[in-house]
Amino acid sequence: MDKQPFQTEVRQLLDIVIHAFYSDREVFVRELVSNASDACEKMRLKQLTGGEIYQPEKELRLSITTDEEKRTLTISDTGIGMTRQEVIEYLGTIAHSGTKKFLERAKEGKEQAGDLIGQFGVGFYSVFMAADEVEVTTRSWEPTAEPVKWVSDGQQGYSLEDAPADTPRGTSILIHLKEDAADFAKPNHVRYIVGKYSNFIGFPIDFNGELLNTVQAIWMKSKKDVTKEEYESFYHFIGHTDSAPLTHMHFSADAPIVLNSVLYVPEENPEAMGFGRCEPEVSLYCHKVLIDSKPERLLPEWLRFLIGVVDSDDLPLNISREMLQDNSLLRKIAGIITKRFIKHLEELAKNDVDTYNKFWERFSRFIKEGVVTSWEHKDALGKLLRFESTFTEAGTLTSFADYISRMKENQKDIYVLFGANRAQLEHSPYLDPLKARGFEVIFLTDGGDQFVVDSLIKVDDKQIKAISRADLDLPPLEATPDAPGLDESQASQLTAWLEGEYKDKLSKVTTGDRVSTAPAIALLEENDLSPDVKAYLKAMGQTVPETHPRVEFNPHHPLVVKLAELREKDEKLGKMLAAQLIDTALLRAGLLEDPAQLADDSHRLLEKLLGE
Numbered sequence: 001m002d003k004q005p006f007q008t009e010v011r012q013l014l015d016i017v018i019h020a021f022y023s024d025r026e027v028f029v030r031e032l033v034s035n036a037s038d039a040c041e042k043m044r045l046k047q048l049t050g051g052e053i054y055q056p057e058k059e060l061r062l063s064i065t066t067d068e069e070k071r072t073l074t075i076s077d078t079g080i081g082m083t084r085q086e087v088i089e090y091l092g093t094i095a096h097s098g099t100k101k102f103l104e105r106a107k108e109g110k111e112q113a114g115d116l117i118g119q120f121g122v123g124f125y126s127v128f129m130a131a132d133e134v135e136v137t138t139r140s141w142e143p144t145a146e147p148v149k150w151v152s153d154g155q156q157g158y159s160l161e162d163a164p165a166d167t168p169r170g171t172s173i174l175i176h177l178k179e180d181a182a183d184f185a186k187p188n189h190v191r192y193i194v195g196k197y198s199n200f201i202g203f204p205i206d207f208n209g210e211l212l213n214t215v216q217a218i219w220m221k222s223k224k225d226v227t228k229e230e231y232e233s234f235y236h237f238i239g240h241t242d243s244a245p246l247t248h249m250h251f252s253a254d255a256p257i258v259l260n261s262v263l264y265v266p267e268e269n270p271e272a273m274g275f276g277r278c279e280p281e282v283s284l285y286c287h288k289v290l291i292d293s294k295p296e297r298l299l300p301e302w303l304r305f306l307i308g309v310v311d312s313d314d315l316p317l318n319i320s321r322e323m324l325q326d327n328s329l330l331r332k333i334a335g336i337i338t339k340r341f342i343k344h345l346e347e348l349a350k351n352d353v354d355t356y357n358k359f360w361e362r363f364s365r366f367i368k369e370g371v372v373t374s375w376e377h378k379d380a381l382g383k384l385l386r387f388e389s390t391f392t393e394a395g396t397l398t399s400f401a402d403y404i405s406r407m408k409e410n411q412k413d414i415y416v417l418f419g420a421n422r423a424q425l426e427h428s429p430y431l432d433p434l435k436a437r438g439f440e441v442i443f444l445t446d447g448g449d450q451f452v453v454d455s456l457i458k459v460d461d462k463q464i465k466a467i468s469r470a471d472l473d474l475p476p477l478e479a480t481p482d483a484p485g486l487d488e489s490q491a492s493q494l495t496a497w498l499e500g501e502y503k504d505k506l507s508k509v510t511t512g513d514r515v516s517t518a519p520a521i522a523l524l525e526e527n528d529l530s531p532d533v534k535a536y537l538k539a540m541g542q543t544v545p546e547t548h549p550r551v552e553f554n555p556h557h558p559l560v561v562k563l564a565e566l567r568e569k570d571e572k573l574g575k576m577l578a579a580q581l582i583d584t585a586l587l588r589a590g591l592l593e594d595p596a597q598l599a600d601d602s603h604r605l606l607e608k609l610l611g612e
């Protein structure tokens with residue numbers, strides 16, 4: 001038997017690995033399984049190039065066995081194996097100069113020892129977190145190589161001896177587990193860990209005699225080689241569900257980053273079903289080996305409904321959670337995937353309207369959240385928005401692109417109206433001047449739509465304008481024959497009187513053509529917050545500034561004509577009527593602070609009218 005000391009750096013590394021408390025001790029299983037898989041992959045490549053190979057007929061596979069009684073775990077492969085020289089080189093010295101530097105810094109106290117595994121693929125040596133002793137028996141693929149056995153307790157050195165002549169090609173690692181690592185001899189525990197990290201490696205894993213990895217890493221395949229059934233069954237597997245996904249995206253890129261990804265939109269929105277906020281369910285892999293099953297900041301928050309896999313060869317396998325959080329490569333990956341997924345939705349909307357509409361019905365909230373929170377993607381997301389309008393049937397959706405294609409020649413802006421539902425909006429007096437000009441108005445009936453519009457601001461250089469605001473810049477109407485109503489001087493006397501009466505509440509009182517079906521309408525001035533935004537601020541416990549809207553009267557409405565008369569003949573009654581007209585206008589705009597006052601006032605008015 002040949003006794004050898006470890007290279008100094010190896011001893012230091014082992015010392016740190018073993019003694020630093022490392023919470024994810026289980027990763028040693030992943031490291032050894034990854035090495036075994038690498039060994040099989042190298043063998044596969046060797047076979048392709050031809051030449052003489054020891055035991056060429058041997059199937060490439062991994063085998064894992066547990067023995068609770070003996071407290072051992074064995075991980076074997078039929079891969080490339082190692083020669084005596086290779087064993088000495090690979091398992092007794094550290095080739096990575098980066099590791100060496102790190103060790104020097106750690107010794108000087110400049111690095112946290114606990115981060116070590118997070119920083120480097122310490123790989124093989126991580127086994128000593130759980131092992132008292134490790135026996136590596138290996139036989140190289142080279143026909144003339146001798147099988148060898150390497151044994152170490154991970155302290156000072158290792159011993160090397162000849163292994164039996166009938167040792168098969170490949171490597172077998174027998175791990176004598178520490179007392180406090182006895183769990184790694186328990187079949188269920190090991191099956192769980194192997195399943196978690198290594199379920200998708202490219203070679204079969206035999207676990208205590210049963211095939212473990214039956215699901216393929218379909219994201220690494222070419223799209224044309226994956227059937228619909230395979231996409232579905234993979235979804236069932238990773239989504240822990242029996243239902244079919246609503247849609248999926250399979251995306252691969254070689255530049256600027258090697259990326260392979262399959263993402264699914266589930267059939268239902270779990271948040272709408274009352275299950276609370278979704279947890280991100282897109283796992284991060286490096287060449288089929290799991291890095292993190294729930295990386296927190298992989299994709300933006302608003303994509304939290306996605307389920308799937310992102311795999312990048314460019315990521316270091318042993319990157320720690322902390323490092324994932326501010327990894328610029330990861331941010332790039334997120335940017336690429338997000339862009340590509342938005343494009344996928346665009347294509348879906350074009351090619352499969354039914355499915356897109358289903359998606360919209362269930363997941364629109366997330367897209368809107370994206371518009372509000374994701375500055376760089378908001379314009380692309382704006383194109384995905386759907387809504388009803390004055391030009392659509394109830395229940396039929398349209399997009400900004402369609403709206404723009406229908407815009408009139410003299411129409412500059414995109415017009416929207418907020419409200420609770422279509423039925424209410426269809427009868428809104430705010431529509432009057434738009435209808436008169438034949439302009440389409442979009443109905444926005446979701447609570448957060450105000451924020452969406454505030455974030456979007458414009459679509460294709462066309463401003464989005466809420467038609468409840470005072471500053472609508474509408475083209476003039478073609479001259480209509482004079483309708484009966486107030487003349488200019490009557491109108492200005494009326495507005496001057498009302499402005500005096502309401503100077504604390506209203507910014508201005510005007511007459512004009514912003515309303516034709518009602519006597520008066522309240523219009524938000526530039527500084528006025530919309531009712532939605534006010535409600536939000538209030539809910540957040542912030543002080544809400546007062547609104548000072550403008551009220552515009554319709555000079556042709558009989559009640560307004562009557563009001564002008566009363567101003568001169570019966571000012572008291574005139575004030576009562578004015579209060580009614582103004583308060584109902586505010587009510588319609590969602591701006592009435594005190595509905596009880598309006599109710600009392602209208603009862604008093606009725607009493608007066610009926611009593612006379």
Ligand code: ADP
Nearest residue numbers: 035036039080081082090121122123124125171
């Ligand atoms: P890494 O995998 O990052 O190279 P490891 O510490 O995990 O680092 O392994 C060191 C080296 O030992 C590997 O590069 C490989 O050459 C060799 N090795 C480890 N396990 C095996 C195995 N099962 N079969 C063949 N060679 C192996």
Ligand code: MG
Nearest residue numbers: 031035123124
């Ligand atoms: Mg390794």
